[in-house]
Amino acid sequence: MNLWILQALNGLSFGMLLFLLAAGLSLTFGLMNIVNLAHGSYYLVGAYVGLTVVARTGNFVLAVLAGAISVGILGLLMQRFLLRRLEDHLAQVLLTIGFMFILGDLSLWFWGGVPQVIPKPPPFDGTMSLGDATFPSYRLLVIAVGIVVAVFLWWIQDRTAMGANVRASVDDGEMAGSIGINVSMLMTVVFGLGAALAAMSGVLGGGALTIVPGADMEVLLLALVVVIIGGLGSLKGAFVAALAVGLLDNFGKALFPELSLFTIFAPMAIILAIRPTGLFGRA
Amino acid sequence: MKKSFLPLMLCVVGLAILSLLPQFLTSYYVGLMVLVLIFGIFALSLDLLLGHCGLPSLGHAASFGTGAYVAGILSLKVANNFPLNFTAALLAGGAIAAIFGLLVLRTRGIYFLMITLALSQVLWGLAFKWKSATGGDDGMPGVPRPNLGFLGWDLTQVNSYYYFTLILFVLACVLMFFLIRSPFGHSLRGIRESESRMMALGYNVWAHQYVAFILAGLFAGLAGLLYVYYNNMISPRELHLVTSAKVLLMVILGGTGTFLGPILGAAVIVLLENLVSGFTERWTLVLGIIYVVVIILAPRGLLGPLRGKLRRWIPM
Amino acid sequence: MDPDVAPLRVEGVSKNFGGLQALMGVSLTLQEGERRAIIGPNGAGKTTFFHLISGILLPSSGQIHLFGQDVTSKPPHRRAALGLARTFQINNLFPNLTVLDNIVLSVQARQKSKFSLFKPMTSYRHVYAKAEGFMEQWDLADKGQTLVRNLSYGDQRVLEVVMALAQEPKLLLLDEPTGGLSPAETATVTAMFKQLPADITVLLIEHDMDVAFAMADRVTVFYVGQVLVEGSPSEVRDNAKVQEIYLGSPV
Numbered sequence: 001m002n003l004w005i006l007q008a009l010n011g012l013s014f015g016m017l018l019f020l021l022a023a024g025l026s027l028t029f030g031l032m033n034i035v036n037l038a039h040g041s042y043y044l045v046g047a048y049v050g051l052t053v054v055a056r057t058g059n060f061v062l063a064v065l066a067g068a069i070s071v072g073i074l075g076l077l078m079q080r081f082l083l084r085r086l087e088d089h090l091a092q093v094l095l096t097i098g099f100m101f102i103l104g105d106l107s108l109w110f111w112g113g114v115p116q117v118i119p120k121p122p123p124f125d126g127t128m129s130l131g132d133a134t135f136p137s138y139r140l141l142v143i144a145v146g147i148v149v150a151v152f153l154w155w156i157q158d159r160t161a162m163g164a165n166v167r168a169s170v171d172d173g174e175m176a177g178s179i180g181i182n183v184s185m186l187m188t189v190v191f192g193l194g195a196a197l198a199a200m201s202g203v204l205g206g207g208a209l210t211i212v213p214g215a216d217m218e219v220l221l222l223a224l225v226v227v228i229i230g231g232l233g234s235l236k237g238a239f240v241a242a243l244a245v246g247l248l249d250n251f252g253k254a255l256f257p258e259l260s261l262f263t264i265f266a267p268m269a270i271i272l273a274i275r276p277t278g279l280f281g282r283a
Numbered sequence: 284m285k286k287s288f289l290p291l292m293l294c295v296v297g298l299a300i301l302s303l304l305p306q307f308l309t310s311y312y313v314g315l316m317v318l319v320l321i322f323g324i325f326a327l328s329l330d331l332l333l334g335h336c337g338l339p340s341l342g343h344a345a346s347f348g349t350g351a352y353v354a355g356i357l358s359l360k361v362a363n364n365f366p367l368n369f370t371a372a373l374l375a376g377g378a379i380a381a382i383f384g385l386l387v388l389r390t391r392g393i394y395f396l397m398i399t400l401a402l403s404q405v406l407w408g409l410a411f412k413w414k415s416a417t418g419g420d421d422g423m424p425g426v427p428r429p430n431l432g433f434l435g436w437d438l439t440q441v442n443s444y445y446y447f448t449l450i451l452f453v454l455a456c457v458l459m460f461f462l463i464r465s466p467f468g469h470s471l472r473g474i475r476e477s478e479s480r481m482m483a484l485g486y487n488v489w490a491h492q493y494v495a496f497i498l499a500g501l502f503a504g505l506a507g508l509l510y511v512y513y514n515n516m517i518s519p520r521e522l523h524l525v526t527s528a529k530v531l532l533m534v535i536l537g538g539t540g541t542f543l544g545p546i547l548g549a550a551v552i553v554l555l556e557n558l559v560s561g562f563t564e565r566w567t568l569v570l571g572i573i574y575v576v577v578i579i580l581a582p583r584g585l586l587g588p589l590r591g592k593l594r595r596w597i598p599m
Numbered sequence: 600m601d602p603d604v605a606p607l608r609v610e611g612v613s614k615n616f617g618g619l620q621a622l623m624g625v626s627l628t629l630q631e632g633e634r635r636a637i638i639g640p641n642g643a644g645k646t647t648f649f650h651l652i653s654g655i656l657l658p659s660s661g662q663i664h665l666f667g668q669d670v671t672s673k674p675p676h677r678r679a680a681l682g683l684a685r686t687f688q689i690n691n692l693f694p695n696l697t698v699l700d701n702i703v704l705s706v707q708a709r710q711k712s713k714f715s716l717f718k719p720m721t722s723y724r725h726v727y728a729k730a731e732g733f734m735e736q737w738d739l740a741d742k743g744q745t746l747v748r749n750l751s752y753g754d755q756r757v758l759e760v761v762m763a764l765a766q767e768p769k770l771l772l773l774d775e776p777t778g779g780l781s782p783a784e785t786a787t788v789t790a791m792f793k794q795l796p797a798d799i800t801v802l803l804i805e806h807d808m809d810v811a812f813a814m815a816d817r818v819t820v821f822y823v824g825q826v827l828v829e830g831s832p833s834e835v836r837d838n839a840k841v842q843e844i845y846l847g848s849p850v
Contacts, residue, residue: 035397085579090339093393094535095578097341097528101571109565217524221404224397232394258415261408268405269386272398276389464719466712473704476693483653483691484766485679485708598720599695 002133007254008247013139013208015246016146020201021219022226022238023153024194030170030233031190033089037096038078039198040220041103046071046199047206047215048111051118060121060207067203068196075195079188100216108213118206142204149197150239157235166190170233222249225264229271231281241279290596301449305442313445314513315557319550320445320452321509326533326545327459328502333531334540334599335463336495337475341396341527342403345383346500348522350376350507352410352417355426355517365429369508376504377497379406384496388489400524407522422518426511438512448509455502460542462498464598471495472540472598529570536577538584540599547585604667606631606682606770606800607652612661614647621647622824625661629770629800636803636811638835639821640844645804646688648821649774652802653685654678665770679708682769686759686776688804694748698739698758701747702730705765733765737791753784760791771795773803777810785810808845812836820844 021043028036046067053063078099086092119125124141127134157163169176169183177183201219202211209215222245230241245264252263271278305313325347332338354372357364387398410417417423428438431447438444462468470491473481478488511517520526529552537548555573560566577584586593593599607629614622622644629635637645650656652663654675663671665681693701703720706729707713721727734740737757747755760776776792777785785807792814795801805811811818812832820827820841828838835841 029393033393035393037400082575082579088582089393090396091578091582093396094531095575097531098571098574098578101525101528101567101574103571105565105568105571109568217404221401221408224401228398228401258413259409261405261412265402265405268401272386272389276394461717461719464721465717466707466710466715466720466723469700469704469707469720470713472696472700473693476695477691479655479675480687480691480693480762481704482655482675483679483685483687484705484762485676486713487674487676 006133006135007250009135009139009143011247011250012243013142013146013246014250015243016142017201017205018219018222018226018246019146019239019242020149020197020204021223022230022242023149023235024197025223025227026230026232026234026238027166027190028194029227031166032092032187034083034092034096035224035227035232036191036194037093037220038099038103039194039223040216040218041100041107042071042075042195042198043202043205043219044107044211044213044216045074045103046202047118047211048107048202049199050203050206051111051116051211054118060118063118064200064203067199071199071202072192072196076188076192079191083191084184084188100220104213104216107216113213115210115212116206117210118203120207136208138207142208145204149200150235153235162186222264225268227278228268229278231278234278234280237278237280287596298453302446305445310441313441315553317441317445317448317513318510318553320448321506321513322530322533322549322553323546324452324455324509325503325506325530326537326549327455327542328499328506329530330534330539330542330545331459331462331471331495331499331502333534334545335468335475336471336492338492338496339392339396339531340387340399340499341524341531342383342387342399342401343499343503343530344522344524344526345399345403345406346376346380346503347507347510347526347530348406348410348519349379350504351511351521352507352517353504354508355423355511356417358426358429358512359423359517363427363430365431368429372508373501373504376507377501380497380500380503381493384493384500388492388496400527403522403527404524407519407524410519410522417519418517420519422516422520424516426515426517428512428515444513448513451505451509455505456546459502463542467491467494468598525567528574532570532574532577535582536573536584538586538590541584541586541590541593542597542599543593544584544586551585604631605629605664606633606666607802608664609648609652610662610664612648612651612658612663614644614651614656615659620824622651622658625821625824625826627819627826627829629802631800632798634801634803634814634816636805636815636818636832637821638805638808638811638818639827642823643821644824645821646774649685649772649802649804652678652772653683679766683772684763684766684768684770685772686763686774688774688778690752690755690759692747692755692758692762695746697744697746698750699727699730699734699743701758702733702761702765703727705762706730706733708766730765733761737761737764753780753787756780756784757787757791760788764795768799770800770802773801775804775806777805777807789814808836 021039025036025039028034049070050063050067053066054060083092083095086095120138124138126137128137165181165186169181169186173183226238226241226245229245230237248263248267304316329340329343332340350372353375354368357368357371383402386402387395390398411420428444431438436443438447470486474488474491481488507521510521533548533552534545536551538544556566559569581587605628609625609627612622612625625648639645647656651658654673657672662669665678665683668681670678703726706726710726712723734743739758742750742754763771777788780788789810803814815832817830818832818835819829820835822844828835828841
């Protein structure tokens with residue numbers, strides 16, 4: 001029984017990382033109708049930046065901030081100067097493929113290909129016990145951060161003027177523009193925010209999972225599966241699906257190590273067959 | 284309509300040049316040309332979906348890689364029986380398309396792109412992790428060249444393999460050309476332009492797209508088996524997103540729907556990759572830059588400006 | 600006439616989108632060869648009604664019969680096979696194909712040859728001959744090789760109707776065929792209309808009331824998703840309720 005709780009907590013913490021990643025993807029689609037395939041790269045670059053900052057300063061919080069801010073700005077610039085030049089949504093998505101390759105290779109060049117891990121910050125570098133099972137307390141930190149961010153995003157979306165503006169722009173961009181909402185700037189900001197969240201996920205993930213070239217595509221796949229299941233454009237969908245995928249992936253790896261991806265594939269296929277736009281997605 | 288012999292003559296000249304190349308090139312470059320032909324088939328197959336049907340697949344490596352794995356595994360573990368392995372690999376490429384097609388054709392546009400990517404990557408993950416069956420990330424070396432002893436043909440030499448590939452390339456091109464010139468091909472282009480209008484006219488749009496998806500899978504499976512035989516090695520890379528993205532770039536760089544465009548795009552990318560990899564490890568970076576440059580500056584491809592002229596001979 | 604083979608029989612059809620009730624309990628039956636116009640203010644549900652008949656949308660309740668067959672849940676291509684053709688309010692053509700290729704696709708839709716995977720399209724001479732015939736008939740012959748996206752709006756609107764006619768339909772739905780046309784172009788389309796074979800049944804949405812009354816045998820007035828009035832053109836024109844919705848108060 002304790003083993004199940006352990007796996008569940010592992011799955012939940014992984015799910016929170018996926019939520020941070022998928023939230024940005026989902027928001028970007030909701031507002032801009034594109035899927036940013038460089039999202040996994042933001043995760044990886046964020047992780048590497050965090051790694052460097054921790055190595056230099058030993059300060060984990062600084063690492064998270066540095067990762068989030070630097071990648072957030074990167075995303076902002078990419079959107080403002082490159083993506084915005086294209087009208088066609090499909091072309092924009094193809095452009096992000098190029099970014100994915102560029103960022104992935106630059107990371108390899110800069111930081112090398114040796115798998116690395118960010119040292120966990122005290123006091124979260126130890127374990128807690130649940131009955132006779134021990135559990136890394138870092139994972140609880142990740143879960144806590146995930147919940148805080150989820151609440152924060154929900155609060156922005158539902159309770160602030162900016163959130164209202166975003167919702168108005170998603171509903172009807174032209175109308176929103178004509179009542180004075182700067183839709184174009186909103187898009188840039190949301191894109192940057194999504195990138196920052198992905199980077200944050202990278203730094204947090206770097207404490208538990210290895211940072212290595214190829215991780216960008218691995219997390220991209222998982223983030224895509226999350227938004228496919230949860231539905232593009234829905235924060236709630238991203239949250240629910242992220243936790244579900246995190247749990248499924250974890251149990252899958254534990255129970256069927258060689259076929260673990262099937263535990264993710266199956267729900268994705270079922271959703272595609274029954275409700276292609278995802279659980280909470282816009283039709 | 285006056286029939287011009289110019290296109291036919293150009294094809295004959297082109298074929299003559301391709302046939303004579305091994306006489307003038309070193310074996311290294313002949314090997315590169317083999318890759319050009321293989322990726323030419325692969326790119327043409329994706330163009331059937333993208334250029335003629337308007338379906339942007341970012342998961343076409345699924346059929347390519349499946350063809351490669353089936354041909355490779357059968358040759359290594361069962362027997363080097365070319366007719367059997369060839370047929371099995373081709374059908375496998377088509378079968379994967381048939382299965383994925385049922386799921387992906389419920390979506391369009393960016394959703395379609397995303398879902399083809401995801402499904403194909405899951406397949407990659409399967410090959411990557413399932414060490415006992417596929418060799419995992421190490422792949423499986425030692426795949427022999429097809430045994431054409433019954434024809435008296437030894438394919439272990441690169442020149443022989445080049446001619447073998449050239450024959451299949453020409454066959455694939457001819458079949459593909461007939462396909463895009465046929466009423467079916469015409470209908471695909473109508474679907475690309477307006478699905479709702481085609482439905483209103485009385486066409487079963489889904490059925491057309493499904494058949495196109497499977498046909499594209501068959502051709503990609505062919506390219507995959509030619510690739511694995513050339514490389515003498517199976518690896519999960521053939522199923523990876525990078526492969527899907529590379530072939531997609533080839534089609535766009537050359538010019539979607541132009542028939543010659545994808546082949547040209549394949550040649551450019553294959554040759555560039557080899558050239559660049561010769562003096563730097565940063566090929567992936569270069570690939571990404573090419574992507575960005577092409578999408579922003581030349582989205583209609585190298586043959587884009589010639590579309591008007593090509594339209595006389597190539598349905599697009 | 601036997602109601603079971605009426606070209607179109609719509610019974611109690613409703614359509615709601617989430618909270619919005621677009622159509623409520625609409626019934627309409629057409630006789631063979633009839634020319635019926637549907638008029639009504641914007642938002643009355645006219646185009647939604649067309650979408651339900653052609654199969655782009657499925658009704659929330661009610662039934663639709665084409666030539667005696669229940670097509671309520673059938674997809675659009677099956678309805679076209681029964682002899683239905685339609686035009687769209689916003690041009691729905693194939694922009695990157697030539698005018699000739701557009702019409703060829705329409706003609707080919709009813710041919711067995713459309714399933715061919717390998718014989719060249721151009722070898723089916725009878726399909727091209729038919730298409731060229733339609734181009735001749737409707738004055739598009741010199742534009743055959745022009746890409747549709749390079750056609751003038753007026754020519755595109757004409758082609759929009761020709762696409763439907765090339766299907767050789769038994770029931771033709773025209774959605775605001777004169778929309779956005781100059782008086783001269785409107786006259787062309789009205790002339791086209793007069794030349795339609797007498798045995799084709801036509802259902803027409805028209806914004807221009809003069810055109811509607813000139814072209815139709817009977818008129819149905821839609822208002823806020825329901826049928827308000829149905830009758831001959833003069834009956835409808837003199838109807839107080841109709842005048843009220845168009846002019847704001849009884850005349």
